[in-house]
Amino acid sequence: QQPVQSPQAVILREGEDAVINCSSSKALYSVHWYRQKHGEAPVFLMILLKGGEQKGHEKISASFNEKKQQSSLYLTASQLSYSGTYFCGTERSGGSNYKLTFGKGTLLTVNP
């Protein structure tokens, strides 16, 4: 089951904040976040494990609400370099089956 990401797209001005959500109807073991810039390969941002760990990457952080099966990615004081499509990938509970199921992505555009 593909996780649902929201919003589908967001436009910011440099310095503004944004939140991207990723929800699953299935119990999750972990959530992974990737960013893909136009014409480039997706790049790993962070992993969040069951247990509500909050991880950080530069000015980008994320949380994982195990009860809601939802993860949120927080981008603070956005920079032009943050523009791209953000994907969450989920791994279902029960141990690794070596498969990430990705959402459809959230297109983030940061303007000067």
Place this chain on the structure above:
Amino acid sequence: KAGVTQTPRYLIKTRGQQVTLSCSPISGHRSVSWYQQTPGQGLQFLFEYFSETQRNKGNFPGRFSGRQFSNSRSEMNVSTLELGDSALYLCASSTQGAGTGELFFGEGSRLTVL
């Protein structure tokens, strides 16, 4: 350290033909995963190989197949191409496999089916 290399980068085929895509993982990585990326569906999992064994497979028809060689290089094949197979095919390598850590993606092979 060299990244994940995919070849060819671009290719055009006609319906009914078959295509083989290649992926060379980062040195030391034994896991290779394949994903199909389309504008409407995002990244869709195709299959994952580890030490020449397929450990998981996505919901794609049997026309999609893959294999991994002893040097961890992987190939995927699509037979009897359809228009809907037009997509960017991404491979990703890792040390232990998807879900266990960071995936390193290649830049992809863009397939156009006419």
